[in-house]
Amino acid sequence: MRVVVLRLGHRPERDKRITTHVGLVARAFGSQEMILAGRDERLVEGLEDVALRWGGDFQVRSVSSWKAEARSWKEAGGRIVHLTMYGTPLSESMEEIRRSDPLMVVVGAEKVPPEIYEMADWNVGVGNQPHSEVAALAVFLDRLFLGRELEMDFGGRIEVVPSPRYKTVIERRKEDEAEG
């Protein structure tokens, strides 16, 4: 299933860390792309660097018009779910959402433009308490993929060897990858 995350409302001077975390969660929890509404080259480069070292095929790109992006997504047959504390319960629409491929998941920052409520096929609440786009996205993706995303093999240059007590990491050299 193709899932892209659209991050609205990024303010480069305030949201670097939280938008980076949106990107990290998007990648680690099974989405293939984050689209950033607005520009922040360093943030994009930082996430690309993570993807390069830790594997997988996660992409990040900036767009100047989120509306144009969402419109063309829908024109191409994609569906949109907007995560908001004002939305309907996750469990009510999850089965239908799971059948909707490709899927765009929209998360906001401080405020979201009102049009997104109209453009979205679903406005979904991960509970109806205010919390965070990072938490909302993680819970949503985990429910969407039924937890299986946590077993994905990213095939990265860096890989953690799970351990009950120690930090064990394998780091392959670039040259080793080139040699196969």
Ligand code: SAM
């Ligand atoms: N007024 C916002 C709202 O509509 O959810 C809360 C702003 S919150 C700081 C930033 C983002 O976190 C929101 O745009 C939304 O994507 C996400 N978020 C926060 N709480 C959520 C919840 N209970 N369910 C779903 N998404 C939530």
